[in-house]
Amino acid sequence: MAMDGYRGFLTLLVAALLFGVLSVIFTIVWVLHYRGGLAWDGGSLEFNWHPVLVVTGYVFIQGIAITVYRLPWTWKCSKLLMKSIHAGLNAVAATLAIISVVAAFDFHNTLKIPNMYSLHSWVGLAVVILYMLQLLLGFLVFLLPFAPLSLRAFLMPIHVYSGIFIFGTVIATVLMGLTEKLLFSLNNPAYSTLPPEGVFANVLGLLILIFGGLICWIVTRPQWKRPKEPNLTLHQPNGGTPERVEGSMAINFGEMDKSNSELNDETAARKRNVALDEAAQRSTM
Incomplete structure (x- = not known):
């Protein structure tokens, strides 16, 4: 560095x-x-x-x-x-x-x-x-x-x-x-x-x-x-005090969150496309 x-x-x-x-x-x-x-x-x-x-x-x-x-x-x-x-x-x-x-x-x-x-x-x-x-x-x-x-x-x-x-x-x-x-x-x-x-x-x-x-x-x-190493704030269950996780765990969690977000966006886009196709088919019938 x-x-x-x-x-x-x-x-x-x-x-x-x-x-x-x-x-x-x-x-x-x-x-x-x-x-x-x-x-x-x-x-x-x-x-x-x-x-x-x-x-x-x-x-x-x-x-x-x-x-x-x-x-x-x-x-x-x-x-x-x-x-x-x-x-x-x-x-x-x-x-x-x-x-x-x-x-x-x-x-x-x-x-x-x-x-x-x-x-x-x-x-x-x-x-x-x-x-x-x-x-x-x-x-x-x-x-x-x-x-x-x-x-x-x-x-x-x-x-x-x-x-x-x-x-x-x-x-x-x-x-x-x-x-x-x-x-x-x-x-x-x-x-x-x-x-x-x-x-x-x-x-x-x-x-x-x-x-x-x-x-x-x-x-x-x-x-x-x-x-400082990358870190992530994790909220504990049952109202526990938030803790910070450092190093590779934080990076891995960040990448997982990013992948899940991209997957959710892609799924939502597909659903919208299917809905538009069905609406178009109904309008031409």
Whole structure:
């Protein structure tokens, strides 16, 4: 299927992927070169898993997950397949986010640092909980075939909005956490003197921000939205609520209705012709 502004979409998508990959690479370089590396020992090296997993999963993979429906070369794939890919990517991002939170709490508890006192921690924990609820609701309502179509139609705008809201909040939380870490860690020389690590981390923050902006722009353009499949409103018996049927069933029902209508018109025309012939014969007798 043709997409309006395909070249612009492709350009922005490639740019988003570039900034996303650079964000992950910069995060890994930051913790390996400036923060001492990675370990799982309860110390500062375990905490370094927190930014790596957050940027890799909660930022980059989540950003890819919310754009899969916009890829025009997947529009011919079944909706169920795309839902499964979307849910799978979000599940991976959620898993990495949980591990990152565990690493942060373990680090704080080992060094006797108070938990949940900063705005970064408040917003971060809240957005993790919201993300889990979003993932669970999406799985139960949109992936499993048990939810009524009317419920899906009602929740879809909320699901889309909350997904973008959560992603944007994650970006803001990451930037808050990055600044907080630099303020606590850079004392000699101080962060205010623009040491090399501070400049490097600031560039990382800009990369993450640009990636988030590009993803939000891509997923909010109506001309790049996955086309809706043909549908048909079916009225339920006994005064039931009308339901909408999507895909090939709607096409088949439409073709059946069209064929029945054409057959009825042809039958009526034949009856009129027979009646006219009989009338003509009577008039000549």
